[in-house]
Amino acid sequence: MAWLALIAGVALWWGAHLWKRVAPESRARFGDPGKGIVTGLLVLAIVLMTLGYRGAEGAFFWGRSPALVGINNLLMLLAFYLFASSGPKTRITRVVKNPQLTAFKIWAASHLLVNGDVPSFVLFGGLLAWAVVEVIVLKRAGVPWEPPHPAPIKKEVTAIVAAIVATIVVMLIHYWLGVVPWG
Secondary structure (H helix, E strand, C coil), rough: CHHHHHHHHHHHHHHHHHHHHHHHHHHHCCCCCCCCCCHHHHHHHHHHHHHHHHCCCCCCCECCCCHHHHHHHHHHHHHHHHCCCCCCHHHHHHHHHHCCHHHHHHHHHHHHHHHHHHHHHHHCCCCCCHHHHHHHHHHHHHCCCCCHHHHHHHHHHHHHHHHHHHHHHHHHHHHCCCCCCCC
């Protein structure tokens, strides 16, 4: 049952995100209420993935080591910075076209570094594959991109502070859930 929930959650995540790109007419028929539908599907996907991942068992290939945990934590800090920088359009967004998707790919890859079991391959690997496909779909859509003007230094600092705070909060949530995110 856990495997079914995990796979269904990953598939639902893919479907909810790609609905607008793969079937734009279908998504457009729902108008603004479609945003609520997508949100509901994504919440359900997260619940299914969480429950499925926590209950799924599978072969174990590698585990945590101090070096991998340190690399993971640095990558997570970078991922949170990229995500935080997408709103105010900090200087990094002049180089990284899709900072949120790049952050998501870093998040998934860093979790694969410290979780070398089959359920992790399905969850984090499946979500990493989704982020890669999403970028490909966006590129094929041909949406023009111009690098934004850099934000003032105040917004750079805010993005850095937000990344540090978010990293600490997420680490504490992991600890509360029984996963020790530091070495």
